[in-house]
Amino acid sequence: MAFDWSPLEISLKTAAAATMIAGCLGTVVARWMFSYPGRAKPWFDGVLTLPLVLPPTVVGFLLLLLFGKHGPIGQVLQPLGLNVIFSWSATVIAATVVSFPLMYRTALGAFEQIDSDLIQAAQTLGASEWRIFWRVLLPLAWPGMIAGSILTFARALGEFGATLMLAGNIPGETQTIPTAIFFAVEQGNRSQALVWVVVVVAIALVTIANLNYWSHYRHRFRQQQTVQPQGHSANITTHLVRGATRPTVEAKTAxxxxxxxxxxxxxxxxxxxxxxxxxxxxxxxxxxxxxxxxxxxxxxxxxxxxxxxxxxxxxxxxxxxxxxxxxxxxxxxxxxxxxxxxxxxxxxxxxxxxxxxxxxxxxxxxxxxxxxxxxxxxxxxxxxxxxxxxxxxxxxxxxxxxxxxxxxxxxxxxxxxxxxxxxxxxxxxxxxxxxxxxxxxxxxxxxxxxxxxxxxxxxxxxxxxxxxxxxxxxxxxxxRPTEFVVAQLTGCKNFSQAEIVETQLIRAVDWNCLLRVVEPIPADLSLVGIRAHHIIFTSAPERNNSAIAPGSSNTFPCWLVQTSETLHRTTLYLKLHAAPSDDQDYHLQAEVFKEKWSLLKEQPLPWYIHLDPLRLFLMTG
Known part of the structure; x- marks a missing residue:
């Protein structure tokens, strides 16, 4: 008796049809779930993924309830003369439902791997959601979706329980390879079962090899998506030709x-x-x-x-x-x-x-x-x-x-x-x-x-x-920042608590000195500040200028505590009035160019600094 190869044809046709249907539905549903912001999203995802975790016989029984002559879908189809149960269509439905979660989850994962900035960039460029789907999401997600299609095909090819419940085992019509293996073993025909096992294993190996290839390709593709900007570029000629046409806003806003x-x-x-x-x-x-x-x-x-x-x-x-x-x-x-x-x-x-x-x-x-x-x-x-x-x-x-x-x-x-x-x-x-x-x-x-x-x-x-x-x-x-947070965010490094002494005279508590100011002193004065590059190095004052004497000209002796160098500037940490006790004992930071520093460091201590009243700013907060 000739060997019946019809289960192979039926299985391949069923798996191919199920893959096409699950691929289309899975992609559309995954796109919708990708953008769905509602709180019910976990519940929707659970329902869509349920066939993946339920026993196939349970899925088959639920499909039987739906498509049976007393089921809601069966009652709609019956007047039209359509019967799904125990037909090839039933094998496709069973395979599609069981394999759908694999396509859906893989497509959703592929969409989620896409940088959200790309989608938002497309939105700001005027693209509709449909155009974003076709021009951005699908082209970037397709390696992952091909891998999902391979998984879907493999799952549909091996479906047994739901198919048996909904389509039965009709030779030449609904008998797929898994059902052929089951009934061959049940009838004691082990050689026939072994042939089908070898066929399924061969198809599975080819499927796994393709899946591994696409997984590797997807990894490389994702690396290309996330290439970081390089730190080198050819020299740019920034002078544009006079009269060259430039982008302009539309005339309607002119x-x-x-x-x-x-x-x-x-x-x-x-x-x-x-x-x-x-x-x-x-x-x-x-x-x-x-x-x-x-x-x-x-x-x-x-x-x-x-x-x-x-x-x-x-x-x-x-x-x-x-x-x-x-x-x-x-x-x-x-x-x-x-x-x-x-x-x-x-x-x-x-x-x-x-x-x-x-x-x-x-x-x-x-x-x-x-x-x-x-x-x-x-x-x-x-x-x-x-x-x-x-x-x-x-x-x-x-x-x-x-x-x-x-x-x-x-x-x-x-x-x-x-x-x-x-x-x-x-x-x-x-x-x-x-x-x-x-x-x-x-x-x-x-x-x-x-x-x-x-x-x-x-x-x-x-x-x-x-x-x-x-x-x-x-x-x-x-x-002229008037608040501490503004001065700090704009780069000021020198602050001291301040108290009003008299009109145009304040005490810098942390620096232990009196300062003449030119701007009106706010009633709620809290701090005084000066930027590091505004500190002036000068010669010793001609008269005694005590740090706490009224009438101070804002010039004070200072000692160098430590330095910090950058390519063009040197930051000097300075202690006023007396030599420091350790490396952390300083009042002010001053910044000078390297040329100035090379001259200054040769001078004996103490040096003298001047805090220009025009450069001081008075702050609240």
């Missing part, structure tokens, strides 16, 4: 004076953000320590985070207003966002990255705009390279070009130089200044580097613990 008005608060588990400010065409620098709320403020403006309350208005257009129920999605806000890690799409070339947000434009206009930006950013010749083939400086320029390509009304820069070395940072900073000089929109620049913010921005806003502690023109904020 008649409006660029203005951002923001008054928002956002309550997090252990953090409270409260920001109120306005900004115009002059770049505004957001300065503060890590965790102060700088980046969170940008994300609220871009629509990547939702404030707990407040209002955001850009050029007369309301982006967010809790009371009026307005919360425009990121894709409608016309915001250019330069992420800290640049968030370039690793599967797209330089040209494709820059053009990502221009898909609604005609092809010719899209090509012209990309070419113009490639020229402005000095990226000619790199059009076909991928992000992982670029240096850090090149990646930054591509990201900036991509943000400007959509002609945003506001440009949000989130620490764009943090991943670059000092030399490259200086080059790109000058390039950015030239770009911003002709950018007609609003610019918000986040950094924790005071000097960087001072060079790029005309106005500063300083955040501390989510609160605005100072804002205004940079000279006012930096040169």
């Amino acid at each position: 008649s409006l004076k660029p203005e951002l008005a923001i008054a928002i608060s956002k309550q997090l588990a252990n953090f409270s953000l409260k920001v109120s400010c306005t900004a115009d065409q002059k770049p505004l620098g957001l300065l503060g320590a890590s965790g102060s709320g700088k980046s969170l403020t940008l994300r609220c403006i871009a629509g990547l985070e939702t404030p707990s309350s407040g209002r955001i208005v850009l050029n007369g257009r309301v982006l967010f207003d809790l009371e009026r129920g307005i919360n425009l999605p990121s894709r409608q806000r016309q915001v250019g966002f330069l992420f800290q890690n640049y968030a370039l799409f690793p599967h797209l070339t330089v040209q494709q990255n820059i053009a990502f947000g221009l898909y609604t434009l005609p092809a010719s206009e899209r090509a012209d705009r990309v070419a113009r930006l490639l020229s402005v950013m000095q990226l000619q010749g790199l059009e076909r390279r991928y992000p992982q083939q670029l240096s850090g400086g090149q990646q930054q320029r591509v990201a900036l070009a991509r943000a400007l390509a959509i002609e945003p009304q506001i440009l949000l820069l989130d620490e764009p130089f943090s991943a670059l070395d000092t030399h490259l940072r200086s080059q790109l900073e000058k390039h950015l200044q030239e770009i911003l000089a002709s950018y007609p929109g609003i610019t918000l620049f986040v950094t924790h580097n005071l000097e960087e913010a001072y060079r790029i921005c005309q106005n500063l806003m300083i955040l501390a613990a989510g609160q605005v502690v100072a804002s205004g023109p940079k000279a006012e904020v930096v040169e």
Whole structure:
């Protein structure tokens, strides 16, 4: 009697059909679960994963209840003349249900491995959720999804319990390899069972080999996604050709004076953000320590985070207003966002990255705009390279070009130089200044580097613990801070408790000296401060100038305690009035250039320092 190979054909057809159905459904459901923010998410996930942990016979029995003639689905199909039970369709349904969780969980895991900044970058570039799914999620997740498809196929091929319950064992119609093995053993035909076992093992080995290959490929692919910016780049010619066409905001906003008005608060588990400010065409620098709320403020403006309350208005257009129920999605806000890690799409070339947000434009206009930006950013010749083939400086320029390509009304820069070395940072900073000089929109620049913010921005806003502690023109904020936290965040290192003695005379308690001041003394004076580079080294006063004598000219003897050197400057730790007792016994820090230090260190102690009344600032708090 000829050997019946029909179980192989039925099993392969069933597994292939189940893989296709589970692949489509699993991907769609995984995408929905990936973005679903509700509290019921763990319960939904549990239901979707349940067939993976339940015994197959239990799954088969539940399917029998659903598709049987008295079941809810069976009663709907019966008038149509459709019968699922004990048919090939039943084998496909059983295999699909049992293998679905593997595809769903693998696809969800692949989506979760994608850097969220890439998705948010696509949102700020105007992409819809559907476009993000096709252009970002699927291309980046496909190695993992292929691995999931292989697992799904293997699970569907080996399904037995649910298939037997729902489809039975009809030779030539529903008899799959697992059921053929079971009944061959039950009938004592061990040789036939052994043939099917060998076939299944061979298919399983091929499946495992393919799975290992794709797992290895997925690991390499993920490494490519997370390539860090390099610290070296070719020299950048930052002078742009006079008259070169630059990106501009759309004509419909040209008649409006660029203005951002923001008054928002956002309550997090252990953090409270409260920001109120306005900004115009002059770049505004957001300065503060890590965790102060700088980046969170940008994300609220871009629509990547939702404030707990407040209002955001850009050029007369309301982006967010809790009371009026307005919360425009990121894709409608016309915001250019330069992420800290640049968030370039690793599967797209330089040209494709820059053009990502221009898909609604005609092809010719899209090509012209990309070419113009490639020229402005000095990226000619790199059009076909991928992000992982670029240096850090090149990646930054591509990201900036991509943000400007959509002609945003506001440009949000989130620490764009943090991943670059000092030399490259200086080059790109000058390039950015030239770009911003002709950018007609609003610019918000986040950094924790005071000097960087001072060079790029005309106005500063300083955040501390989510609160605005100072804002205004940079000279006012930096040169005359009136609160301790502002002075500290702007780099001041010398503070002393202060007491009022008389008009224009205060006592610096920690420094044990009297100081003449020129600015009005606040009634609630608490501290006096002076920056390290404002301390003046001078000769000894002509008359006796006791440290505690009224009428002091702010000149005092000092002794060197210790030094700390950088490339160009030396920090001197100084003790006033008397020699120090140990290395920690000092009052002030002074900074001098190396040339000054080479002369000063040859002079005998004590030295004399002058605390210029114009450089002293009086603080509260």
